[in-house]
Amino acid sequence: MDYRYYIADVFTDQIFQGAQIAVFPDAQDLSQDTMLRIAKELNLSETVFVIKCTEEADNQFRLRTFSPQKELDFGGHPLIAAAWVLASIGKLKLTEIHTPVIFEQSAGTVTAYVTAEADQVKLVQFTMPVVATVDRFVPTDSELASILSLDIEELENKKFNPMLVFCGKKYLIIPIRQYTSIGKARFNFKAWSSSSAPSTLANEMLLVTSNTRNESTDFHARLVGPDIGLQDDPPIGSSIPAFCAFLREHQQIKKGTYVFMIDRGTEITRKSVLNVEMDNKPENLVIRVGGPAVLVCEGTIKIPAKSFVDKAD
Secondary structure (H helix, E strand, O other): OEEEEEEEEEOOOOOOOOEEEEEEOOOOOOOHHHHHHHHHHHOOOEEEEEEEOOOOOOOEEEEEEEOOOOEEOOOHHHHHHHHHHHHHOOOOOOOOOEEEEEEEEOOEEEEEEEEEEOOEEEEEEEEEEEOOEEEOOOOOHHHHHHHOOOOHHHEOOOOOOOEEEEOOOEEEEEEEOOHHHHHHOOOOHHHHHOOOHHHHOOOEEEEEEOOOOOOOOOEEEEEEOOOOOOOOOOOOHHHHHHHHHHHHOOOOOOOEEEEEEEEEOOOOOOOEEEEEEEEEOOOOEEEEEEEOEEEEEEEEEEOOHHHOOOOOO
8 A cells, every 4th residue: 555755854944954754644554563664764863653533533643753763752843744744735724823733642642833824834833841850960071071072161061050851751961162062072982881971871962052153043952872873963852841941940040931942953964943932930841842844755655455454553
C-alpha cells in the first residue's frame, strides 16, 4: 500500500533551513515496527505519524514520533510540523484565526494553535505546563570547560549558573559567554568519562548564551553530548521546557510573562528560530512555543501488506 508523506522545514520561513521533519498524515494502519523502519529509511532527526483519534472528534489526533533509533515521548518540532502539514493539506479544519488542535503524545496531551490568514497557515504555537526538577550540583567549571574543549573563562557564571534540569528528560544546561564559543565547542569523550558528569545521567548538554549574532534574537543555543556527533547541531525544541525551568531558577527572572526568541545553528547548519512565551507564575510555569514552517516536498512510500499489523500498539 502507498503511504503519502510530507517533509517540512520547521522553525523557519525559508526552505533548506530549520529542522527537517517528515509527517505521515494517515498512519493509523502502520505498526510500531513499521514506523521505526520508516524513520530509519528516511533518516531524518524525527518522523511523526499522525492518527485520527475518532471520526467525530475534529482536530484531535494522536502523534507517534520516531528518531531513526527509537520512539520518542515528546517532540516540539513534530508538533509544529504535524499541525502545519495537516492544515496545509486540508485535514485540519481552520475554523478561527487561531484554530486549536489537540495532539496526544506519550508524554501527555498538548494543545496547539494554528494561525491562518485567508486559509494560509502563518504560525503554529503550542502551550504546555512545565513540571521540572532542578539540581544545582553539577560538574565543576573546570570539568565543564574540559568536556567542551573550551577555556574556563568562556563559561558564563555571572548572569546565569549551570544547572541540571529534569523535565521528562535530563539536560545539563551550561551558560556560555560568547556566541563564538558555542560554535567552536567540541565534546570531549575522555574528559566526560573522567568527570562527575556521567553521574548526572544527562546525556545532552544545552549550551546557551545571551550574546547572539542577531539583534532579533535573545538567546543562541546548541546541544552537545555523548550521543550527539561532534559536527551535529540537532534541533533544540524538546529542550525548551527545561530551558525555561532553568531561567526561572535565577533571581533576576521575576514573576510575570516573558517573551523571547532563541536561535540555533547558522545559515550553513540550518538555522532555526523559536518564539517562546513564558508565564512565570507563583503556582506554576506555563510556556508557549511557536514558529513557522515550510513544506519542502511530498512523496510516497510503498509498504508491503504484511506490515499492517499491531494497529493498537
